[in-house]
Amino acid sequence: MKTFIVNSKNPSSFEETNFKCPIAKGRDVLIRVKSIAPCEVDVALRTKRVGEVIGTDAAGIIVETGRDVKGFRVGDEVYYHSDHSREGCHSEFHLINEERLARKPVSMSFEEAATMPGSTLLAYESLFDSLQVDPEVSRGKSLLITNSRCSVSAMVVQLAANLTNLVIFTIASNDEEAEYMQAMGADYILDDSFSLDTQLKHYGLKRVDFIFSIVKEYDDILRIRSITDRDSRATYLISSQHENEVMNHFDSRLNFEQDFIFCGESQCSSLENQGERLKEIAELIDAGAFESLLTANLGIIDEESLAYAHRMVENDQLLGKVVLNYSE
Structure with missing residues (x-):
């Protein structure tokens, strides 16, 4: 089977090889x-998993089941988010435990469905588990998303727009x-080049209730102090590349509730009830609640196109997500 491993001499590139197709058991x-x-987690995994098969978000067709499989x-x-402790989906055939996947949305193509699992799982965890937003009592409260060039941010917007007030x-x-x-569902757009508190005052607000922020440096956290108070709550998504830089400067005395989600090798891999949550998301997608995050399709996967897709993700070159395919 066609497989792509991280190049051991140059982890920013990939090497195509052929592995024996695995057998489904259990x-x-x-x-x-x-x-x-490809997503931000894949980028983080490259340097840690040289010579190995990585890959996180995918969609495909089940061709074999283990004898203990009950639900498929x-x-x-199906569509799914991979277990990072095992070989990833940069491979023509891929083994995964049935608890980690769900039937893909009927209304989406394989390309569209592949863009959804990881970003949606992280967005759901951020909005409802970490920020503790209660849809039943959300009317009149405000949410600020600070980074538009991130698929997780786009899904936080979609979840908030469709499941809360x-x-x-x-x-x-x-x-x-x-x-x-x-287009994702944001009510108001703030200009990154101007003061946040001044712009919020234009909408009659002195502070926001909830903040979701992609953090790359500690200044990203300091910037939101002027629009928070002790009743505000913030969740920061931090990649493994920026974790030390941010946490070495973190001041726990900031007087509002703060939570951190570290997006690295284990994040999302350990999320409970992935399959059940993805099933719920698929039902919402088919009901018309969410749009696909697909914005670029690079066609058939090869060494060059896979490396290019990773560069696009790493360098924030696109809004939404990029996909590659194993066949027409």
Whole structure:
């Protein structure tokens, strides 16, 4: 089977090789991968997993089931977020435990479905578990998303717009970002080049209730102090590349509730009830609640296109997500 491993001499590139197709045992299913969507976690894994198969988000068709599998059968079309402790989905065939996947949304193609699992799982955890937003009592409260060039931010907006009554603010650096976040469901767009507190006053607010922020440096946290008070709550998503830089400067005396989600090798891999949550998300997608995050399709996967997709993610070159396919 066609497989792509991280190049041991140059971890920013990949090497195509052929492995023997694995056999599904126990509660594992064997999936013929149709589409993959490289993400920030994959970028973080490259330097830690040289010479190995990585890859996190995918969609495909089950071609074999282990004898203990109860919820799926051969021919099911599924989407999923991989277990990082095992080989990833940068491979034509992929083994995964049935608890980690769900049938893909009927209304989405394989390409569209592959963009959804990781970003949606993290967004759901951020909004409802970490920020503790209660949809039943959210009317009149405000949510600020500080980074528009992140698929998780886009899903936080979609979840908040469709499942809560929050007033949603996002920050944009240009018209492209502003239009994208409005399409995702944001109510108001703040200009990244101006003072946040001044802009919020224009909407009659002195502070926001909830903040979701992609943090790359400690200044990203300091910036929101002027729009918080002791009743505010913030969740920060921090990649493994920026964890030390941020946490070495963190001041716990900031007087509002703060929570950190560290997006590295284990994050999302250990989320409980992934399959059940992805099933719920698929139902919401088919009901028309959410849009796909797909914004770029690079076609058939090879060494060059896979490396290019990783560079696009690493360098924040696109809004939404990029996909590659194993067949037409």
